[in-house]
């Protein structure tokens with residue numbers, strides 16, 4: 490147990506939008522003293538840069554040609570996660586409706602995925618205590634050897650209600666349609682689509698509170714550590 494606890498632990502948390510990945514991952518990492526990485530924020534950051542630089546989002550070759558240009562830096566402290574592009578704090582701008590509506594197209598470009606995946610692997614390797622990495626393809630592609638893989642799900646209705654609660658005044662029906670559209674694009678792309686890894690534990694969060702989901706994941710991590 491003591492030896493196990495000293496080894497870094499890698500946790501992959503995947504799932505569609507609004508299933509609770511960010512809130513759960515941040516809390517679990519904070520509780521267990523691990524680093525935390527929001528990979529969606531990285532895809533949003535590169536999308537923000539493309540939009541800001543007038544790159545045609547509909548043209549994958551235009552995106553591929555400039556993929557290496559922006560410098561994307563993620564801070565992995567779960568109490569204070571950060572994201573910068575060329576030194577600029579973009580934590581706010583990456584959450585706009587414009588970026589949200591364009592991120593699936595940018596993140597489907599293989600060159601973008603290759604670059605961001607490499608960044609993610611180097612951050613995971615540098616995390617002394619271990620890390621919770623959340624996204625869409627972490628268990629399947631980015632960290633296939635993760636110690637624990639979780640796949641969060643929830644009904645589209647629950648996810649839309651959660652998201653429109655965050656976006657003040659947003660209509661639940663249009664939020665639901667936008668979520669379904671983004672999930673479909675993320676699940677159907679050729680390169681590392683949103684998917685559950687065969688060895689992931691699926692947790693349906695529809696009827697669970699956030700606290701219950703956090704407890705469930707913390708218990709699973711502790712069981713993994715104890716079994717080492």
Ligand SMILES: Nc1ncnc2c1ncn2[C@@H]1O[C@H](COP(=O)(O)OP(=O)(O)O)[C@@H](O)[C@H]1O
Nearest residue numbers: 506507508509510511512651655694697698699
């Ligand atoms: N089990 C849950 N029950 C109710 N609300 C939740 C639950 N999990 C997350 N939330 C809320 O739903 C919203 C979306 O959660 P978030 O963690 O950002 O999801 P994701 O990262 O999967 O898109 C947040 O406002 C969060 O507080």
Ligand SMILES: Nc1ccn([C@@H]2O[C@H](COP(=O)(O)OP(=O)(O)O)[C@@H](O)[C@H]2O)c(=O)n1
Nearest residue numbers: 506507528529530532592593596624625626
């Ligand atoms: N590992 C990942 C994470 C996100 N993404 C892309 O980035 C988008 C935004 O991810 P996010 O996690 O911020 O999305 P939300 O579910 O929080 O709204 C997703 O819709 C995907 O298009 C991805 O392709 N691969």
